[in-house]
Amino acid sequence: MSVLEVYRSDPWLLVATATVAGLLVGSFLNVVIHRLPKIMERQWRAECAELAGTPLPSAEPFNLLTPRSTCPKCGHRITALQNVPVASYLALRGRCAACRARISFRYPLVEILAGAIAGYIAWRYGVSVIMLGALLFAWAMIALTFIDLDTFFLPDTITLPLLWTGLLLNIGGAYTDLGSAVIGAAAGYLVLWTVFWAFKLLTGKEGMGYGDFKLLAAIGAWLGWKMLPLVILLSSFVGAAVGVALIVFTRRGRNVPIPFGPYLAAAGLIALFWGEPLTSQYLNLF
Numbered sequence: 001m002s003v004l005e006v007y008r009s010d011p012w013l014l015v016a017t018a019t020v021a022g023l024l025v026g027s028f029l030n031v032v033i034h035r036l037p038k039i040m041e042r043q044w045r046a047e048c049a050e051l052a053g054t055p056l057p058s059a060e061p062f063n064l065l066t067p068r069s070t071c072p073k074c075g076h077r078i079t080a081l082q083n084v085p086v087a088s089y090l091a092l093r094g095r096c097a098a099c100r101a102r103i104s105f106r107y108p109l110v111e112i113l114a115g116a117i118a119g120y121i122a123w124r125y126g127v128s129v130i131m132l133g134a135l136l137f138a139w140a141m142i143a144l145t146f147i148d149l150d151t152f153f154l155p156d157t158i159t160l161p162l163l164w165t166g167l168l169l170n171i172g173g174a175y176t177d178l179g180s181a182v183i184g185a186a187a188g189y190l191v192l193w194t195v196f197w198a199f200k201l202l203t204g205k206e207g208m209g210y211g212d213f214k215l216l217a218a219i220g221a222w223l224g225w226k227m228l229p230l231v232i233l234l235s236s237f238v239g240a241a242v243g244v245a246l247i248v249f250t251r252r253g254r255n256v257p258i259p260f261g262p263y264l265a266a267a268g269l270i271a272l273f274w275g276e277p278l279t280s281q282y283l284n285l286f
Contacts, residue, residue, distance in 0.1 A: 007127045015122045018135070022118025023085035025139055026111030028064075033110065033146045035064055036155055074099035085111040106146070113142055117269070124273070133169050134272060137162070137222055141265035144215065148261030154211025159218050166221035175272075176224030184220025188228055189213045212260050219268040227271045230279055234267035235260065 007014040042062065049056045060067065069078045076098035082088050089108040096103060117138045125131035140162050148154055163185055170181035192213045199207040220228050243258050270278070 004127055011123065011126065014127060015119045018122035018131075019115045019119035022115035022135075022139075023111050025118070026114030026142075027083065027085045029114055029139060029143050029146075030107050030110050031064055031069065032143050033150070035062070036143075036157070037147060037151045037153060039063060040153070040155060040157075071096040071098060071101060073101035085115070110142060110146060114139055117142075120273075129169070129172075130174050133165075133174055133222075136165065137272060138269060141269055145262040145265045148211070148259040148265075152209065152257065152259050154209070154215050154261045156211075156214065159211060159214040163214065163218040163221045166218060166223075170221070170224075175222055176226075180224035180226065181221050184223065184225040184228060185217045186220075187225050188216035188218070188220030191228065191232065192216050208260050212264060215261055215264050215268075219264065219271070223268070223271055223275060226279070227275045230275055230282070231264065231267040231271050234270060235263035238266065239263040 007017070039062065042059075046056055069083065070076060071078065073096060076096060082092065082097055086108045089103060092103070094103050094105065095101065118135055121131055121134045121138060125134060140158055144154055144158055147158075166175075167178070167181050167185065170176055170178050175181075176184070192208065196206065196208055196210075196213070199205070216228070216231065219231055223231075239258065239260055242263075
């Protein structure tokens with residue numbers, strides 16, 4: 001009996017495997033979230049120096065694999081046993097093994113999210129290309145959410161490959177037909193591009209970044225144009241509610257920007273899992 005046959009005969013084994021894989025991927029996503037913006041900044045500095053004809057000082061390699069993860073407070077290198085998803089955080093009681101500095105709860109949170117969503121996807125779709133694609137989509141949404149929260153950037157190195165992957169998967173109609181995916185990608189970009197320029201012409205300010213356009217285009221490429229109204233409605237409603245709550249309860253200034261990417265990402269996941277029934281219920285109301 002092949003591995004695929006084993007998973008098909010025992011769905012809960014597939015769920016358990018996917019959950020464990022999700023926890024491990026979540027640990028890697030923490031690295032991506034922390035390092036990718038720094039890698040981008042280094043690349044920008046190198047390009048600026050090249051244009052200016054100014055040599056940059058030599059620096060040690062810095063990428064997603066090198067150097068090994070360390071404690072930001074004391075520089076202690078994190079061993080393999082101290083890097084087990086969630087379990088190490090609990091064993092260390094949320095503190096560095098060397099200096100006892102507190103470790104942010106966000107690290108196990110990302111791992112738990114990646115694992116829990118992976119388990120749900122495995123249970124929902126079973127062994128299939130749709131399952132593998134949904135895992136990729138969900139993990140990308142998690143990474144983009146936390147990068148945007150930290151930096152107000154949605155990296156092209158994630159959004160653009162995600163867009164093209166959605167179109168390629170939908171050649172075979174994985175999530176929608178190809179025509180709907182192409183229109184969804186174009187409409188997703190153009191809708192927010194239009195809102196951006198209308199807001200800028202009216203107020204003289206930029207209300208969002210180009211990364212938001214590309215993220216919605218990617219969501220449209222995966223789910224098709226019919227899901228875009230739901231994604232825009234959900235993300236706008238939640239974004240507005242969170243913004244008002246921040247102003248009321250934390251006295252955050254109205255001019256302080258709030259990243260829109262996390263709300264698009266959350267709405268994209270909701271649309272992936274429950275988009276059709278939600279859209280049907282909404283249409284039935286009217």
